[in-house]
Amino acid sequence: MDQDLKGWYTEQSPMWPGQAFSLQIEKILHEKKSKFQNIQVLESTHYGKMLVLDGAIQFTERDEASYQEMITFLPLNSHPHPKKVLVVGGGDGGVARECSRHPAVEEVVQCEIDAEVIEACKTFVPSxxxxxxxxxxxxxxxxxxxxLEKTNDKFDVIITDASDPVVNGDGGGVKDGPAISLFQEDYYARMKDKLTEGGxxxxxxxxxxxxxALISRLVKNCHEIFPVVEYAYTCTxxxxxxxxxxILCSKNEAxxxxxxxxxWDCEKATALSLKYYNADIHRASFVMPTFMRNILKDAR
Structure with missing residues (x-):
């Protein structure tokens, strides 16, 4: 992370070597070190408010819909009756917000590791x-x-909205982040046990x-656990x-x-106050470039 350039926030991390991303910033709204990570809420000139955790941008108001809507409605609209949903992570509130829009969802249970992130977003980013x-x-x-280990509940859909598994280390390298457990192979097996039939x-x-490489490893592991595994993407x-x-998995082979x-066509999506998701982009999100298609094919 580099903030030496006055008026700009630059995300520069060994997690993605050789590249950086900068946004012009008006002011720092909030900065606090929690038990788990460093939390910053910044006001940008063109992307609205933004949340940064351990030097990595988690969302900006300008483009957050492309992520929040897709991670929510790709699974919810693939399930015929998504009545009960578990959200793991999602401390910014975005997935919970989107779940509330879905008319079939009756109950949402959420578990977020960092209460300080929740409070920061409630206070400084009400959107x-x-x-x-x-x-x-x-x-x-x-x-x-x-x-997941302790709950006796079963869920129709489980959504894991996790930050990156590794974060900037103090020495400029990377270290395990608070979400590391959510990227382990056994985590997917635990989720399967908590899904209803057809979950x-x-x-x-x-x-x-x-x-x-990480995606390939996780997808390969998921194929050993679930009968249906897919990879989709969005542009943020x-x-x-x-x-x-x-990564999407289903217990139902159909x-x-x-x-x-x-x-939901564009008219229906607009009526639900969506900005990004609709049925056409749902289908398009599974169309892979050649290199990724080959990687996923080898992971089967």
């Missing part, structure tokens, strides 16, 4: 933190992987341009390389993630 006022929501704070999960799946300008993916069972 995101409003998700925590969702009347369908029951919120817990704690480790998501441990929550679906969706996890933040990193960037194909930067993390192809403020994320490294402008792209981030999702699930076809590429063709949503709940179809």
């Amino acid at each position: 995101m933190g409003c998700g925590f006022s969702n009347p369908k929501l029951t919120l817990y704070t704690g480790d998501g992987a441990q929550f 679906i999960l969706c996890c933040q799946g990193e960037c194909m341009w930067l993390d192809a 300008p403020s994320y490294p390389s402008g792209q981030i993916g999702f 699930t076809n993630f590429r063709d949503p069972v709940t179809v």
Whole structure:
């Protein structure tokens, strides 16, 4: 992370070597070191408010819909009856906000490890933190992987909205971050045990341009656990390389993630106050460039 250039925030990390991303900043709204990570809320000139955790941009108001809507509605609209949803992570409130829009969802349970992130977003970014006022929501704070082990509940859909598994180290290298447990192979097996029959999960799946080896390993492991596994992606300008993916798995071998069972055209999506998601972009998100298609093919 480099903020030497006055008026600009530059995200520069050994997690994505040889590149950097800068946004012009008006002011720092909030900065605090929690038990788990360094939290910053910044006001940018063109991207609105933004959340930065351990030097990595988590969202900006300008483009957050491209991530929040896709990680939510790719799984929800692939399930015929997504009544009960578990959200692991998602401390900014975005996924909880989107779940509240879905008419079939009756109950949302969320477990976020860092209460300080929740409070920062509720206080300084109400466009995101409003998700925590969702009347369908029951919120817990704690480790998501441990929550899965202890809960006796079953869920139709599990959404894991995790930050990167590694973060900037004090010495300029990388170290395990608070989300590291959510990128382990056994985490997917634990999620399967907590899904209802025919249940679906969706996890933040990193960037194909930067993390192809990690994606390949996780997808290969998922194929050993679930009968249906897919990888999709969305375009988010403020994320490294402008792209981030999702790993989707289903216990139902008849699930076809590429063709949503709940179809929202652009008119319906607009009526639900969506900015990015619609049925056409749902289908398009599974169309891979050649190199990634080959990587996913080898991971089967």
